[in-house]
Amino acid sequence: MNYVFEFSAVFDAWDDLMAGLLRTVWLSAAAMGIGLVVAILGALAKTNGPRPLRWAIDAYIELIRNTPFLIQLFVIFFGLPVIGLRLEADQASLLALVVNVSAYGIEIIRAGIESIQHGQIEAGRALGLRPLQIFRLIVLKPALQAIYPSLTSQFILLMLNSSVCSTIAANELTAAANDIQSRTFRSFEVYFVVTGLYLALSVLFWAVFAGIERAFLRQPASR
Template identity: 45%
Template structure:
C-alpha cells in the first residue's frame, strides 16, 4: 500500500531542500554563464597561451564525472590547505562544471558571427570590449540561448549528487525522509515530481527572460 499522507509531516523538509536547490541553481547559473562567457571569449579571441589554458580546463571538466569533480573539491583540496564547507564546495563544483560546458556553447555562438561585423565595428571606432558587448554578444547569445538554458537545467538536475557531501538539497531531503518513515517509493516519487516541476518552471523563466532580452528583433 502507498501512503503519501505520511509525507505531510515532512513537508517543511522537502520545502527546505527545494529552496536550497533553487538557490544553488540561481547562483551557479549566473556564475557559470559568466565564467563560460569569459572563457569562450578567450578561446575565440585570446592568444594561444590563454586559449590552451582554457582548452585544458574545458576538456578536463567535460571528460570527467561531476561527482568526481565534487569529491575532488570537497575531499581533495583540504589536503592542500583549502578546506571548504559542503555549500561552498557544491557551488564551486557546479559553477566550474557549467562554465566548461557553456564555454563551448557560447564559443559556437561567437564563431557564428561574421567577421564583417567585427570590421564594421572597427570602422565605427569601437574598442574591442565595446565590439563584444554591443555588436557580438547579443546576436551570438540569441543563437545559442536554447542550448545554453537546456544546459543550465541539466546542471540543476545533476546537482542531486551534492547530497553525497551532506548539502541539504532536495535529494538530501528525500533520503532523510525515507530513512525515517521507510516510504522510499513515496519519497522519491514526490522528489521526482518536484524536480520535474522545477525544470518546467526554470524553462518557462528562461523563455520569458529570452523574449525580453531579444525583443529588439521583433522591432526590426
C-alpha cells in the first residue's frame, strides 16, 4: 500500500469542522426540544383526544415511520416550494428532524402514559385535580421515567440522522467534512476524524441526558 496518511490537511481546516460541529449540536438540540414538546402533545391527544384526531395522529406516525428520512427531507426542501413555502436548508433540516423524531416520540411517550396505573389517575380526580394537572403531576413524570432510556436513544439517533441533512447543503458537520474533502481529496483522513467527532457528540449527549435524569427524573431513595 503506497497511500501516505496526511492528517495535517484536515487539521488545517479545523475551524470549519468546529463550526459544522457546533451547527450540528444546535440543530440536534433544537429538534430534540421542539420534538419533545410535539411528542408530548401528540401522545396526550392520542390517548385522550377525539377519534378523528387520534386517526390523524396514527396516520402521521405510520407515514413517518414507514418512509426514509431522506425522502421526508427532500419533500420538505424540494416539495414545499411547489405550494409557495420555500425554506432555507437549515430551516428545512430542522423541520424534517422535528417531524421525524416527533412521530417516534409520540409512540414512546404514549407507551409510558399507558403504563401508569389507572388507580393513580382516579386518585387525582378524587382530589379534585383538573385533567391538565393530573397529566402534569401524576402521569407525565412517571411516564418519562419509564420511557427515558428509549426516548434518549431516539434523540441520539436524531443527532446522527442530522448528517443526512448535508444532502441539501445544510451547514452541519458532514457538510463541512464534504467541503474539506472536496478541497483536499483526503477522504480517509477527513471522515476518520469526523467519525471521532460524531462519537464524541454521542458521548456528550449521553452525559447530558444522564445529568438530566439524575437532576429531575430519578426517584428519591426510599427510607
